[in-house]
Amino acid sequence: QQQVKQSPQSLIVQKGGIPIINCAYENTAFDYFPWYQQFPGKGPALLIAIRPDVSEKKEGRFTISFNKSAKQFSLHIMDSQPGDSATYFCAARTGTASKLTFGTGTRLQVTL
Amino acid sequence: EPEVTQTPSHQVTQMGQEVILRCVPISNHLYFYWYRQILGQKVEFLVSFYNNEISEKSEIFDDQFSVERPDGSNFTLKIRSTKLEDSAMYFCASQLPSGARYEQYFGPGTRLTVT
Numbered sequence: 001q002q003q004v005k006q007s008p009q010s011l012i013v014q015k016g017g018i019p020i021i022n023c024a025y026e027n028t029a030f031d032y033f034p035w036y037q038q039f040p041g042k043g044p045a046l047l048i049a050i051r052p053d054v055s056e057k058k059e060g061r062f063t064i065s066f067n068k069s070a071k072q073f074s075l076h077i078m079d080s081q082p083g084d085s086a087t088y089f090c091a092a093r094t095g096t097a098s099k100l101t102f103g104t105g106t107r108l109q110v111t112l
Numbered sequence: 113e114p115e116v117t118q119t120p121s122h123q124v125t126q127m128g129q130e131v132i133l134r135c136v137p138i139s140n141h142l143y144f145y146w147y148r149q150i151l152g153q154k155v156e157f158l159v160s161f162y163n164n165e166i167s168e169k170s171e172i173f174d175d176q177f178s179v180e181r182p183d184g185s186n187f188t189l190k191i192r193s194t195k196l197e198d199s200a201m202y203f204c205a206s207q208l209p210s211g212a213r214y215e216q217y218f219g220p221g222t223r224l225t226v227t
Binding site for chain 1: 116143145147153154155156157160162167168170203205207209214215216217218219220221
């Protein structure tokens with residue numbers, strides 16, 4: 001019940017495309033859903049996060065869509081660039097200081 | 113911008129040896145975490161630490177692991193007797209006690225290789 005399922009495992013899009021990464025969860029106690037970006041050899045860096053009282057959040061080219069009834073959330077990257085090529089992890093947590101439970105990651109490659 | 117730092121960046125050790133991984137969290141943060149990532153896999157929680165004690169630990173964090181905040185700035189993870197399966201990237205993270213985003217800031221990681 002603590003798992004966060006993420007798909008797809010990998011994704012290749014052309015520059016300017018809109019990759020979409022999906023996550024699903026079971027634990028209804030989760031109340032904070034961040035997305036992290038990780039470049040090879042680096043630590044995860046927070047991209048954007050959402051709480052379940054909103055259905056969408058946009059920051060720059062990154063948008064989270066959240067469907068509370070379906071227990072799913074997704075990351076959309078508008079106008080994707082080669083510099084967006086990285087691994088993206090969704091995560092979830094309960095409470096303000098608890099552990100993050102990560103999805104399995106999506107390796108995104110943006111080609112020219 | 114303040115950041116979490118970790119040392120060393122890469123540690124190679126022989127099976128059975130003790131290792132200490134070091135982290136300097138962001139200075140006004142009060143919650144501290146260790147995570148690990150086996151090559152190509154997801155990031156897994158190990159332990160969280162607040163007010164000088166462990167607040168939560170995973171089943172991975174067995175008696176071979178310990179954490180300590182020996183002074184006001186460092187946060188360490190000790191593995192007493194390393195096994196081959198301990199080879200992974202170890203990330204430290206820290207967080208403010210409160211805030212609108214409750215963001216955990218991650219360090220760059222220590223790559224531990226057990227031979």
